[in-house]
Amino acid sequence: MEKIFTFTADNLDDTNFIALEFAKAVEKSGAFVCLYGDIGAGKTAFTKLVASHLDVKEKVTSPSFVIINEYLSGKLPIYHFDLYRLENEGVKTIIDELTEYSRPNVLTFVEWAEFSDFELPFNRIKIRIEYIDDTKRKFDFYAVGDEYKKLLEGIKH
Numbered sequence: 001m002e003k004i005f006t007f008t009a010d011n012l013d014d015t016n017f018i019a020l021e022f023a024k025a026v027e028k029s030g031a032f033v034c035l036y037g038d039i040g041a042g043k044t045a046f047t048k049l050v051a052s053h054l055d056v057k058e059k060v061t062s063p064s065f066v067i068i069n070e071y072l073s074g075k076l077p078i079y080h081f082d083l084y085r086l087e088n089e090g091v092k093t094i095i096d097e098l099t100e101y102s103r104p105n106v107l108t109f110v111e112w113a114e115f116s117d118f119e120l121p122f123n124r125i126k127i128r129i130e131y132i133d134d135t136k137r138k139f140d141f142y143a144v145g146d147e148y149k150k151l152l153e154g155i156k157h
C-alpha cells in the first residue's frame, strides 16, 4: 500500500472538488474503494458527491442498515457498502461477494472495511478521511496495486 497524495478540504465545496476529480478518474475503468474514518468523517458525503458527478439520479443514502445500496442510473454501476453492523465474523461471510464487486467497470465504495482484519485478495483504493473541525477534513489517498497507483497519480488536487 502506498500513499499517493493528501488533500485538505476546508469545506464541503472543497470536498466536492476532489470528488469531481475522483469521479473523472474512475469514470472509465471503475474502481474498488475502501473508505476509512470515524463516524461523521464524511465517507457517505464523499460517496454521494462522486455519485452525483457520475450522473446518478437516485437519492444516495447511507447503507448502514441495509449493508448495500446500488445505483444503476449513472455513467457506471455504483455499489455502496457499509459494513459497520457486520462485525468481524459477518465480514468474513461476504468476502467472496466483495471480491465479485471488485470487477472492472463498476465503482464500489465500502465504508467500515476495517472490520476485516485480513487482507482483501484484490487491488483497491483506500481513502482515509480525518475530521479536523466542523467543515474541515483531511483526505489521504492510498493505492493497493499499480493500476490504482497510476489512476490516483493522475488526479488533479
Ligand SMILES: Nc1ncnc2c1ncn2[C@@H]1O[C@H](COP(=O)(O)OP(=O)(O)OP(=O)(O)O)[C@@H](O)[C@H]1O
Residues within 6 Å of the ligand: 009, 010, 011, 012, 013, 015, 037, 038, 039, 040, 041, 042, 043, 044, 045, 046, 062, 111, 134, 135, 136, 137
Ligand atoms: N468538508 C467536508 N467534507 C465532507 N463532509 C463534510 C464536510 N464539512 C461538513 N461535512 C459534513 O459532515 C457530515 C459527514 O457525515 P457522513 O454521513 O458522510 O459521515 P460518515 O463518515 O459516512 O459516517 P458513518 O460512519 O456514520 O457512516 C455530513 O453531514 C457533511 O455534510
Ligand SMILES: [Mg+2]
Residues within 6 Å of the ligand: 043, 044, 045, 062, 082, 111
Ligand atoms: Mg456513512
